[in-house]
Amino acid sequence: MGTLGSQVMCDNIPGLVNKQRQLCRQHPKVMQAIGAGMKEWISECQHQFRNHRWNCNTTARDHNLFGRLLLRGSREVAFVYAISSAGVVYTLARACSQGDLDNCSCDPTKKGSSRDSKGSFDWGGCSDHVEHAIHFSQIFVDAKERKERDARALMNLHNNRAGRKAVKRFMTLQCKCHGVSGSCSVRTCWQAMADFRRTGDHLRRRYNGAVQVAVNQYGTGFTAAHTHFKRPSKNDLVYLEDSPDYCIRDPQSGSMGTAGRLCSRASRGSDGCEVMCCGRGYDTARVSRTTKCECKFHWCCAVRCRDCQQLVDEFTCRLQSLSAAPAMLALRNVSFLDPKTIRTD
Template sequence: PRHWQWGGCSEDIRYGEKFSRDFVDVKEDKESDEGIMNLHNNEAGRRAVRGRMQRVCKCHGMSGSCSVRVCWRRLPQLRIVGDSLSTRYEGASHVKIVERKRGKNIRKLRPIHADMKKPNKTDLVYLEDSPDYCEPNDELGILGTRGRTCNRTSAGLDGCRLLCCGRGYQTRVRDHEEKCRC
């Protein structure tokens, strides 16, 4: 037997999902390859939120006896959803669009290589590899990263490890003297 009762005041995930479909999905061309990819990824994002909803409970009763426990579902913290999507992004599936003819044309996402698993509804997908931002590419307007200043102690985007693309880097130490107002 359940020793808690549903509070009924959960955050309305269905409304949020409908709103995101009406607001984000409506702009996508459902016939284009890019639109099909974006609609899939949008749905994966909604599933990331839904799958991380948290049950929160509160006890009620005389002097802390917890004779009635009321529970509800709460949206996860943005950091939790973001971390999950970041992990999914790192393992995104390279796909192509395949036409299936069963009465009418149905366009489906399939792995670029036949030996790879088909992406599920929570996987993020992509159609083209990202360009190499380390090297200059005039056609795409990419300047490359050679000659840029990096932060040796940073693990972020400005860090030498990422910004220098494994080419190594030179360290310069500068002394700067100025008079203090002692």
């Protein structure tokens, strides 16, 4: 992409501050890699919350992917910032290792010999250059927050850092053996990132234990918002405001509501119809699904199946109704993060 093309691309990305636009114009291939990698972290976010009232849904009508949700300093927003920051690191490190970018490649520090619990080994292969990816991510992603330095900016910076640290946390040493008859007398090893799912699982756990905070008297850091809360560590996610319940559609809070969402009638968890539908009730429809059946193994290397039609019941949450209002209000007073507190007798 030429200079003019990169300038046009960068000028048409909404929400960038001047520092980000400057970096975008200087590194158009990096920005293209980040854009392509967005699908991966959004997909991971939606996987982690697929059975919850807030399911990391996106909207194409707003200037950002999550609309007005990002205006609120909630724990869901904390997760979005952490997973997106992690996604940028993961995408860039992978692009460097695959040779897709001109300004980076494999980690140049992994040279010579080293040792681990199994003995000595030689560095070889292509180690993912995570430090380079973290450095660029910190400069680019944090640029907007460093202009403000208010409570919300401090929250975003903290969660951005937690996301970056999560990718580095799951770096693993992978080795290949050399020697007579695979004796492994010589090992060649390299550092590789784990599958992004491990980062997503880790940040999901951090979301569950996120700490509500307030800015300290100096405006430089956080204290726990309540005396019985622990002080957040650098690995914790932090948030400033309570979450909406996400039961009904509310454009002001960024809630899409749960009307029309699939739920499980048998479950008593967050995916159960009682919790997901917030007491509004649910509709049942019998639908036909195509499944693989009568599978047979054929020598030597093939499994052949028939396509069978199966009738199953699907349950979807209803819209708000007057008759459901009392039950819905009762359920809305219960945290959607703790469905075990809801009585179903």
